[in-house]
Amino acid sequence: MEHQSSTIDSQVEALLQTDSPSKEKKQPFLRRLFSSKRRSVGVLVAVLVILFLLFAIGTRGSRSLPEVQTALLSKGNLTETLTVTGPIDGSESVDITSSLHAKLTELNVKEGDRVKKGITVLARIDDEELRREVAIAEGNYKLQIATKEDRLRQERADYGKALQARDTAQLDYDRKSALYSVGGIALSELEASRNALADANRELSLYRLRNGVPVLSDSFDIQIENAKQELEKLKTRLDGAVLIAPIDGTVTRVNAKVGRFADDTEDKKPLITIENLEQLQMELLVSEYNIGKVRVGQDVSIRADILGKGNTVSGKVSGISPSGEKRSYDSSERVIPVKIQITDHNSKLISGITGKAEIVLGKAEQVDVVPLSAVGTDKDGNDVMQFVLTKTGGHSLVQSFPIETGIEGDMEIELKKNPLDALDTAYEPRYLTTYNSDLADGTEVRIAPEEAKQNGN
DSSP: OHHHHHHHHHHHHHHHHTSOGGGGGGHHHHHHHTSOHHHHHHHHHHHHHHHHHHHHHHHHHHHTSOEEOEEOOEEEEEEEEEEEEEEEEESSEEEEOOOOOSBEEEEOOOTTOEEOTTTOEEEEEOOHHHHHHHHHHHHHHHHHHHHHHHHHHHHHHHHHHHHHHHHHHHHHHHHHHHHHHTTOSOHHHHHHHHHHHHHHHHHHHTSEEETTEEEOOHHHHHHHHHHHHHHHHHHHHHHTTEEEOSSSEEEEEEOOOTTSBTTOOGGGOOSEEEEOTTSEEEEEEEETTTGGGOOTTOEEEEEOGGGOTTOOEEEEEEEEOSSOEESSTTOOOEEEEEEEEEOOOOTTOOTTEEEEEEEEEEEEEEEEEEEGGGOEEOTTSOEEEEEEEEOTTSOEEEEEEEOOEEEEOSSEEEESSOTTTTOOOSSOOEEESSOOTTSOTTOBOEEOHHHHHHHTO
């Protein structure tokens, strides 16, 4: 080993002797450096250690501080919307049905036909049997009225006779009482007269009187009313044999066929459906969590595949139901029906398709806006933001401030009041673009390089 070391020293010395004159002053140092293999390795390690320490010292301050992304407050415009999908229908829609078990004899309309309220005859149903039933019911109704009238006449006549008999019995009793008082008749005759008067009064008490005139029991009026209701019901059914348009509109569905029973359509569908397609609408189911922001009169933008990509029609919120309902049988969420009146008359838009309504809940122009990610909550549930404040000596410290938010867009939210307005700072503080709950107030941070340059740090 010593032999190999001396050999290396000899070779190094030979190389130094052949070097140029300008390097002669370095030769003593190089000899010492390469005097032995062990020494050269030690020097190399020492140099590396020194370089590492110098690098570590130079970067220690910056590496130990968390780096944060920040931005300055800026102005912008925001629109807060709520998007809900729902069907598009006519503003009025009527399903024509019939409970008559009779065949359809006429069908006068087809899908697409326009009809007039109270004028257009849509269809006719065989009414022969109904007409017979109406005739019988009408006869029964008249019979009940006649029966009451006959009975009332008889009752009044009988009452007159009973009244006359009572008056006669009263006169007889009065006369015999006078005779008995003077001994003109026996007591038995007086008692017989008294009994006859009592019988006559009892007969009169059997009559129902109103203002001194005999009236019949309520049973007669009940029978007449029952007969009347039955007649009116049958007449209504007879009127139902002629189906007339109940609204102005367009026939959108016809499920009826001539010769088929009116109450037996396929899949129990209505015979005819009429809609007012001049005025389309949507009925949306809005979640209970969002309904508080929806108001009648708010603008609505409506998209549908039939309109083509990027095309919309306008509408307005026209009604909000006063009560909610379950979204589905297996959901605990409640939804509230909201009606949207479509104000644009676009010839492409039709009833019976699905649309996507974007309700404009609010707008704000030229207000302070920040990303949604910049807003967090404190332990009390209040909205807060984190700002970076520069202290004496150039230290950047995180500080949280409570905030009040306003309009919320898809990516940004309105900052209603700048919480730093009251601070006396040399330059406008920056905020963390992403709220970090791990950074406590007073934590020193390092602003991302590009942002630090913009901020003058």
